[in-house]
Amino acid sequence: MAGDAFKQYSLLVKDTARISDRRQTVNTLYLSANSILLGGAALLIQQSGLKSALLVFPVLIVAVAGTIFCLDWRRLILNYRELLKLRFKMLSLLEDDPGFTAPLKLYQAEGQELYNHQRHHRRILPFGFSRTELNIPIVFVGVYLVVGIGAILLHLGDIGTQLRAWGIPLG
DSSP states (O other): OHHHHHHHHHHHHHHHHHHHHHHHHHHHHHHHHHHHHHHHHHHHHHHHTTOSHHHHHHHHHHHHHHHHHHHHHHHHHHHHHHHHHHHHHHHHHHHHSTTOOOSOOHHHHHHHHHSOGGGSOTTSOOSOSHHHHHHHHHHHHHHHHHHHHHHHHHHHHHHHHHHHHTTOOOO
16 A cells, blocks of 8 residues: 555656646747747738738738637646646645655645745745746737737828828828
């Protein structure tokens, strides 16, 4: 029985590491995809000058698609955070098991030292990557909003010039 708790613990540690690796792979995939989308939008803007509504439309599609993509990315980060939180809780519980044979309770020590909010000074945030990870998709959403609104305003500037040339007053 004593070996069973440690065997379960070892399997859970390996599985938790795989989940953390998968989380990093997902972040890399989303970061790369967003970079490609923004690069494509920039190329469209640069090459077209947004002189036609037909050229503004693809930029807006990229901005909307990128925003949706980022919201999905943020949801996945939250899901991975909750899954890993559960895994760490399970590892801590196994360390409390009387049949646990390892002399060190690493996950309990880590939880107490790095994640205990009451131990940290107000200016020092508790250790964790999720907060930073959650901000990255929001930054991309902001960039997509700027790109989309900027494309519309640049195009409207050309429309305004054209309407004035036709003698139509614009307020």
